[in-house]
Amino acid sequence: MAIIEALETIYLEADATSVTFSSISASYEHLQIRLTAKSDRDYYYDPIDLNLNSDTTSGNYQGADLYASNTSESSYSYNASYLGGIAGDGPVGGTVYTQNYSNMVWDLFDYANANKNTSWQYSMYVPVVEPVLYFAGGSWDNTAAVATIKLEPKNGTNFVRGSEFTLYGIKSS
Amino acid sequence: MAVWNAIEHQELSSGATSVSFTSIPASYDHLVLLSSARSDASAYNDYINFRVNNDSGNNYSRRAMNANTTTPGAVSGSGNNVWIYQYMPAASALSDNFGTMETWFIDYSNTTTLKQIMSQSVNANHSTTDSQWGTRFAGGVWSSTAAIDRVDALTSGGDDFVQYSSFTLYGINGAG
Numbered sequence: 001m002a003i004i005e006a007l008e009t010i011y012l013e014a015d016a017t018s019v020t021f022s023s024i025s026a027s028y029e030h031l032q033i034r035l036t037a038k039s040d041r042d043y044y045y046d047p048i049d050l051n052l053n054s055d056t057t058s059g060n061y062q063g064a065d066l067y068a069s070n071t072s073e074s075s076y077s078y079n080a081s082y083l084g085g086i087a088g089d090g091p092v093g094g095t096v097y098t099q100n101y102s103n104m105v106w107d108l109f110d111y112a113n114a115n116k117n118t119s120w121q122y123s124m125y126v127p128v129v130e131p132v133l134y135f136a137g138g139s140w141d142n143t144a145a146v147a148t149i150k151l152e153p154k155n156g157t158n159f160v161r162g163s164e165f166t167l168y169g170i171k172s173s
Numbered sequence: 174m175a176v177w178n179a180i181e182h183q184e185l186s187s188g189a190t191s192v193s194f195t196s197i198p199a200s201y202d203h204l205v206l207l208s209s210a211r212s213d214a215s216a217y218n219d220y221i222n223f224r225v226n227n228d229s230g231n232n233y234s235r236r237a238m239n240a241n242t243t244t245p246g247a248v249s250g251s252g253n254n255v256w257i258y259q260y261m262p263a264a265s266a267l268s269d270n271f272g273t274m275e276t277w278f279i280d281y282s283n284t285t286t287l288k289q290i291m292s293q294s295v296n297a298n299h300s301t302t303d304s305q306w307g308t309r310f311a312g313g314v315w316s317s318t319a320a321i322d323r324v325d326a327l328t329s330g331g332d333d334f335v336q337y338s339s340f341t342l343y344g345i346n347g348a349g
Contacts, residue, residue, distance in 0.1 A: 003179055029207075029339075030207060062298070062299045064295055064296070064307065066240040066308045075240030075241075075243060075245040077302075079299060107273065109207065110209040110271065117269045117270050119270065119272065119273045121294070121308075135293060137296075137308060143269055170177075172182035172341045173182055
């Protein structure tokens, strides 16, 4: 029996304003999302807005980020519903990196446990001339099992064509 | 042959000062421990530490990048009697928040090399106040060539992991 099962892959044949995984089975211990994505924001990167179970109250979410941007490092904590950043469609140093998609590995722990808020951690990379690298995490102040995950570009309008998102379930036995 | 194999899952039904995985088979290439844990220490942050093979000697070292303020930093240590000092929320943190941690024990059953660990953790407390949250990315060495057959997860000050803290140990196979 496989411990890690691919639940759904969403590949964008055309630009899309959002990506949603719905009716997520509660039968796994953890979830993982792997993505390669890009926003159409006219800037070199764009955070991803996160919405769990249709909860649009940004203050119910928390982030804790450690990241490097070009040659600088920084960190911060915030009450808001977004994740790191993916490549945008704007110029860096006068150059637009149209073929650069960001990658992310995002683990959501104990997402179906009704005694815990859902918490997560991720690694993320924005490959532009001044690259951005994240090791970060967050939590959702709600003990409900996560059944829907909706992702949107925070400042751009669309995830661009060619972006791909895969949801995995990770078992514990 | 499956690459990931669940060796054991533990979810605490009541508080416990430690969580132990014993008689770990040597048949995998690597071990991975995924945990969702919280401590009852009187603090916002507590540490998850490890001991392996019941070794309480000063045989562990580590280096970590971490953040719990707006200025990230790095820490290191050697001659420690526990391994890795990863973040998890404690009693003062937001109720129901548990910390995340993924830890790899690399080549854990190889008897010719010192044992290495790679680990990432986050305490995403609902706070923007310094030292009430934390992220850490760490590596380290256990100064022994023995195969690891036991892993104990401990809180830093003898406090308890709280009820519902969970720990899953996986064995990771290579090819062939």
